[in-house]
Amino acid sequence: MSSHARNSFFVVGEGVIEADENGEPVTREPSTTEELRRFRFSRLGPKGPQTEEDVRVALATAVTDQSVTQPDGDIPAGFTYLGQFVDHDLTLDRTATQLGSDVTIDDLLQGRSPALDLDSLYGRGPQDRDDRRFYADDRVKLKVGTTARLPVDGDIIGTDLQGFDLPRTGVGATPGERRTALIPDIRNDENLAVAQTHLAFIRFHNRVVDHLALTGLNERRLFDAARDEVVRHYQWMLRTDFLPRIIDPEIVKDVFTKGRRFFEVPRHGNGHPNLRPTMPVEFAVATYRLGHSMVRGAYQWNRIFNTQGPAGIATLFQLFTFSGTSGSLNPSQTVDQLDDPNFPGFGFERLPSNWIVDFRRLYDFTEANRPDLAAPGGQLNRIKRIDSLLVNPLTQLPAGTFGGRGTQFPAIHRNLAFRNLTRGTMVRLATGQQMAAFLGVRPLTRDQLLNGSEGAVLTGLTDAQKETVATKTPLWFYILREAELNKGKLGPVGGRITAEVFHRSIEGSRVSIVREPSWRPTLGPDSNTFRMTDLLLFAFEGKSDLLNPLGDTNPTTPTA
DSSP states (O other): OOOSOOOEEEETTTEEEEEOTTSOEEEEOOOHHHHHHSOEEEOOSOOOOOOOHHHHHHHHHHHTOTTSOOOEEEEETHHHHHHHHHHHHHHOOTTTTTTTSSOOHHHHHHHTSOOOSOHHHHTTOTTSTTGGGGBOTTSSSBOOEEOBOOSOSSSGGGSOOEEEEOOBOOOSSSHHHHTOBOSSOGGGGSSHHHHHHHHHHHHHHHHHHHHHHTTTOOHHHHHHHHHHHHHHHHHHHIIIIIHHHHBOHHHHHHHHHHOOSSSSOOOTTSOOSSSSOOEEHHHHHTGGGGHHHHOOSEEOOSSSSSTTSTTOOEEHHHHHHTSSSSOOSOTTOOHHHHTOTTOOSSOOSSOBGGGOOOGGGTSOGGGGTOGGGSOGGGOOOEEEOSSSOOOGGGGSOOGGGGTOTTOOOOGGGGOHHHHHHHHHHHTTOOOHHHHHHHHTOOOOOHHHHHHOSSSOOOTTSOHHHHHHHHHSOOHHHHHHHHHHTTTTSBOTTHHHHHHHHHHHHHHTSSSOTTTOTTOOOSSSSBTTBOOHHHHHHHHTTTOHHHHSTTOSOOOOOOOO
């Protein structure tokens, strides 16, 4: 779920941690100006030892070994990409162009602090001179995009469909410039699943605007009211629907009813120790990278791209291809060609209409008492179980997913498991054993770490490498093993860290259901319920032909 592109970290109280020309971690003091420009990380637990490169390579190879079958989980697959959308909300620096402008230091710190406030959707708002381009002419609604028709007759994919693609710039000297998504965080166009998730949030905001417009609010007050309503419902959905699916629900309940015990804990009822939240490196580099294990290698995407459809199932590689940040909307590219944003040849500058998602295949609408919106033919995608395995496509990441387009790098750098382990050693993350001791929980045993439960097989590691994994376990691998042994949910180490960071990030948001404990949702089926399916139902008016505009009939048509 976490972004792959960050190569250095400003840790409050420590300095800037980055890799030198040999890949070795170094820490340096930032200048005052640079400190203000940096996103603010912190360290929750102690520093840990570095993991040698041979161990990282061997462990990453085991984690991505395709001779071991990774079981499916029981969570609808859309939550994988909701999690990625949330990560980008947490880590967006929305003040990058503001230093030196007419802006206060407090505003700068707020903009560089993690908060679950949907700044990746809203940017700095419609009154900002740079970010007003994301908004419609009324400065209240967000822009939507239009898909590109295919040259066919008698099928909806032969039509430009407004409202089913992200808005795109449409201008520039190159195709890459013209297809750039017109949204505050272009990371949300690095794969098609997160792009369509972002689009759903745009539509949700615009529907809330319509809903509130009936109260007679003027334009400025209408935007503010709609944004606040959207953010509160979003936070409620994360707390009650998303987190209990990926974390042991008892941990979530404990944190959100009794408060935080370890991370930026309030002191004597007088508020929290930092005015603005920070993000622990243990969360950013380890626990919230659980989503990488949830990714599938292929998806039942819509009535064209599925195992029974005319074009076959949609591969993860295709989801990267049909995005503007990692791909070039060109159906015939290889991985290496995908690294070139201006690859010549046939392609699109908007999402082709045949790639619009069928949300019924990503989320289970029967949970919202809508059996009429069940995925056809039992084709509901479910996540891969949260465990110590990653699917094969994640060994071959497109360079655009980690900021590598136009650069040279070793092949192992495409392996996401290796990247995660390398970042952990760069920032000197505590080991799993150190964090278990810090949190006061019993650590996993040697046998549990080396053998797991139908997860990564470590027989290919040398005895010395196994000793490192068993006694100084890289935190990212530890929390995945922990989940693997906890029926696919984050446990006492990974779950506690993740739940406390979410709690703090909601508390630190400008609008916060943690600071407003009496608030209850109004857009769901009752005053205690608002799930991701409820958000989608509201955004798409509860209509099957909007949640799945391509329908279920398959005329014979060319596909891209």
